[in-house]
Amino acid sequence: xxxxxxxxxxxxxxxxxxxxxxxxxxxxxxxxxxxxxxxxxxxxxxxxxxxxxxxxxxxxxxxxxxxxxxxxxxxxxxxxxxxxxxxxxxxxxxxxxxxxxxxxxxxxxxxxxxxxxxxxxxxxxxxxxxxxxxxxxxxxxxxxxxxxxxxxxxxxxxxxxxxxxxxxxxxxxxxxxxxxxxxxxxxxxxxxxxxxxxxxxxxxxxxxxxxxxxxxxxxxxxxxxxxxxxxxxxxxxxxxxxxxxxxxxxxxxxxxxxxxxxxxxxxxxxxxxxxxxxxxxxxxxxxxxxxxxxxxxxxxxxxxxxxxxxxxxxxxxxxxxxxxxxxxxxxxxxxxxxxxxxxxxxxxxxxxxxxxxxxxxxxxxxxxxxxxxxxxxxxxxxxxxxxxxxxxxxxxxxxxxxxxxxxxxxxxxxxxxxxxxxxxxxxxxxxxxxxxxxxxxxxxxxxxxxxxxxxxxxxxxxxxxxxxx
Numbered sequence: 091x092x093x094x095x096x097x098x099x100x101x102x103x104x105x106x107x108x109x110x111x112x113x114x115x116x117x118x119x120x121x122x123x124x125x126x127x128x129x130x131x132x133x134x135x136x137x138x139x140x141x142x143x144x145x146x147x148x149x150x151x152x153x154x155x156x157x158x159x160x161x162x163x164x165x166x167x168x169x170x171x172x173x174x175x176x177x178x179x180x181x182x183x184x185x186x187x188x189x190x191x192x193x194x195x196x197x198x199x200x201x202x203x204x205x206x207x208x209x210x211x212x213x214x215x216x217x218x219x220x221x222x223x224x225x226x227x228x229x230x231x232x233x234x235x236x237x238x239x240x241x242x243x244x245x246x247x248x249x250x251x252x253x254x255x256x257x258x259x260x261x262x263x264x265x266x267x268x269x270x271x272x273x274x275x276x277x278x279x280x281x282x283x284x285x286x287x288x289x290x291x292x293x294x295x296x297x298x299x300x301x302x303x304x305x306x307x308x309x310x311x312x313x314x315x316x317x318x319x320x321x322x323x324x325x326x327x328x329x330x331x332x333x334x335x336x337x338x339x340x341x342x343x344x345x346x347x348x349x350x351x352x353x354x355x356x357x358x359x360x361x362x363x364x365x366x367x368x369x370x371x372x373x374x375x376x377x378x379x380x381x382x383x384x385x386x387x388x389x390x391x392x393x394x395x396x397x398x399x400x401x402x403x404x405x406x407x408x409x410x411x412x413x414x415x416x417x418x419x420x421x422x423x424x425x426x427x428x429x430x431x432x433x434x435x436x437x438x439x440x441x442x443x444x445x446x447x448x449x450x451x452x453x454x455x456x457x458x459x460x461x462x463x464x465x466x467x468x469x470x471x472x473x474x475x476x477x478x479x480x481x482x483x484x485x486x487x488x489x490x491x492x493x494x495x496x497x498x499x500x501x502x503x504x505x506x507x508x509x510x511x512x513x514x515x516x517x518x519x520x521x522x523x524x525x526x527x528x529x530x531x532x533x534x535x536x537x538x539x540x541x542x543x544x545x546x547x548x549x550x551x552x553x554x555x556x557x558x559x
Contacts, residue, residue, distance in 0.1 A: 097474065100523045100524070100527050103520045105537070114239075117239065117241060117498060118386075118496065118548065119500055124242050124256060127256075128252060130227050132226075133226075135217075136173055139505060141173070141503075147188055151172070151176055159402045177205055187473035187474065192506075193205070199217060201217070241268045243329060246269065247294050247296075266323070267323055268327050269327070269374070272331050273287070274313070288352075288355070298311075304350055306342075306350070309349065326382075328386065330387045333391065333393070335421055336368035338368050338424050339368075371425070384440060386465065389442070390445045392413035416447065416448070430459060439462050452488075456493040456494075466514075469500060497514040518544055
């Protein structure tokens with residue numbers, strides 16, 4: 091099991107971590123199943139609690155040959171068999187982030203045995219009893235943690251009924267939605283997607299009682315109404331996921347003609363899809379800015395690269411990989427200048443680059459644009475090695491740690507939320523400790539910066555107060 095000073099190899103790092111370990115957590119990008127949390131049923135077994143639906147885990151189990159994808163996604167496969175497959179390969183995962191998260195998660199659940207095939211049954215049995223305790227039911231996980239805000243990822247047509255229910259359990263503002271309009275902005279729906287673009291369009295019409303199909307102005311009006319509704323429900327951020335971060339200017343006339351073509355069911359080519367996305371991204375970000383929201387852009391993901399795996403497991407089942415987008419500086423030039431201001435309130439734009447090859451580019455953009463933040467390393471690089479490298483290199487290339495966007499768990503599993511955040515804070519403390527030990531920086535200043543980067547800055551952006559600041 092991981093020791094209490096994991097990563098903290100210097101006195102300075104330990105001193106910094108001691109000051110930030112228990113600070114409130116504000117997670118503005120998650121995929122946690124809120125209805126499941128509200129149901130609050132105890133997890134039936136360790137696999138369902140700690141691994142089910144986590145594509146980080148399932149894809150690696152399959153990659154190392156412990157279980158094929160058909161068995162992994164078959165409802166007839168016993169959850170214990172999946173658990174055993176994971177335990178079998180776990181000793182081979184030294185240096186991988188899912189091993190670090192799992193070890194810390196098991197430790198938090200009181201497990202002291204190493205997770206491997208020999209101990210799989212004993213840990214399974216221990217967790218069967220532990221997970222029945224009120225402390226480890228879904229709501230107990232949050233009530234007994236330092237998490238103070240959870241932002242779910244929501245489509246514009248979502249009713250957000252579960253957020254109303256959550257407010258009665260957790261209090262106002264603990265669970266808030268995040269505006270995620272990708273499905274309405276991307277005209278080239280994948281063949282394996284359960285719903286097509288026009289399906290989403292019809293649902294938008296139903297939610298707003300507006301005849302949006304074929305009417306571009308009404309389409310925008312419907313989006314504006316839903317954006318306002320999200321604001322009333324406490325939304326403070328938008329999230330845009332795309333392969334290429336298109337930021338070029340596209341006229342309303344051009345976007346309207348593409349919209350009408352899509353509504354007529356005609357095929358949309360790549361150039362048209364890119365132009366429509368660029369226009370709608372700017373339109374949506376204008377609404378974000380008007381409300382003081384954060385605009386997050388996650389880009390550079392090559393989706394559904396393994397056809398067989400996507401067909402058997404569906405979307406978001408571990409078939410995506412790193413691609414990047416080398417022309418991010420050129421593509422964002424017009425958009426970032428559009429939102430630039432010589433004085434007054436700056437927009438808050440977080441650029442999350444999946445590929446390391448783009449890190450220095452978004453760091454440079456964060457240095458020259460007050461509105462731009464280099465989003466924290468994520469997905470393949472929310473690992474110990476990834477975050478350490480990010481913290482060690484980005485401050486020099488960008489505008490220091492203050493212009494690095496917040497850590498987001500991007501998590502589906504509720505039991506890993508705190509462990510993931512703790513590893514992030516340990517990495518931050520380690521690197522700031524190095525600055526103190528190796529560069530002669532002030533420990534007091536390092537502690538102050540650690541507090542701001544890991545908690546206070548985001549709390550301020552999300553309009554949350556932190557006690558004992």
